[in-house]
Amino acid sequence: MTTGTRVLVATDFSAGAGEALRRAFAIAGRRGAGVTVVHVVPRGLDARLTATAEEALGRLARDAPVPTDAALVTGPVGPGVAAEAERRRADLVVVGAHGAHWLRDVFLGSTAELVAEVSPVPVLLVKGFTGADYAAVLVAVDASVRSFRAARLGVALTRAPRYALLHAVTVLGENLLRLNGADDHAVDRLRRGQLAVARSEVERFAGELAPAPAEVLVEPGRPEEVVSALAARRGADLVVVGVERGAGLRHALIGSVSRHAMRGAPCDVLVVPVD
Secondary structure, eight states: OOSSSEEOOOOSSSSHHHHHHHHHHHHHHHTEEEEEEEEEOOOOHHHHHHHHHHHHHHHHHHHSHHHHHHHEESOHHHHHHHHHHHHOOOEEEEEEOOOOOTTTGGGGGGHHHHHHHHHHEEEEEEOOOOOOSSSEEEOOOOSHHHHHHHHHHHHHOOOOOOOEEEEEEETTTTTHHHTTTHHHHHHHHHHHHHHHHHHHHHHHHTTTSOOSSSSSEEEOOOOOHHHHHHHHHOOEEEEEEETTTTOOTTTTTTHHHHHHHHHHOSSEEEEEEEE
């Protein structure tokens, strides 16, 4: 990750949160940055439990390998973490993917989604990557200017030596052709035509990124499915996706892709907010 001043990492003291802490400390150490460890408690929590959380946070800060302070926040998790990131002027928020009570069953990713939805800065979801730094990075984009703005910020933040730019295309008219009796050759011709148009547009945008991507991948399929599947197939360490700030992860298309990547990608995910 590139040079910065502060990394904020959210913890619930679980094993998953421990992975996020280790990643946050590693990133901060390489960047010469400080770390803030934040724990969010619900309003009305028993005073003894609050005191226990404060003590645990203090120990984490004292034992950290980089300059670290701690913050105990009361209220909803997502807004609480986001507000603390803004107050501390953090430029990256790190959260774990396997918290004790944050992420369970069909709600996998829910707390990370809530943080990413309102965070003013990029959110790194840690799923257990143990390498020194990310090497196999997949940056997902659509054809919008906002999406490439997110890609530019993500590339600058990760500073990976090589990354692949991915654009998934939902082929329009394919099902109608099949319903009308078209053979595979006709469907393939339609698909290739739409992919060629999309590639031209994506490559034009890609030319404005620095450093340039090592590869430009244009794949047919629903973006929210293609991103995670391709990350698994290529053995990615990190997926970078954008989210439109304020639109809501559950409603915006780019948010839908972000949400699916956070849930389904087998690697760490960096969600970059853009206006």
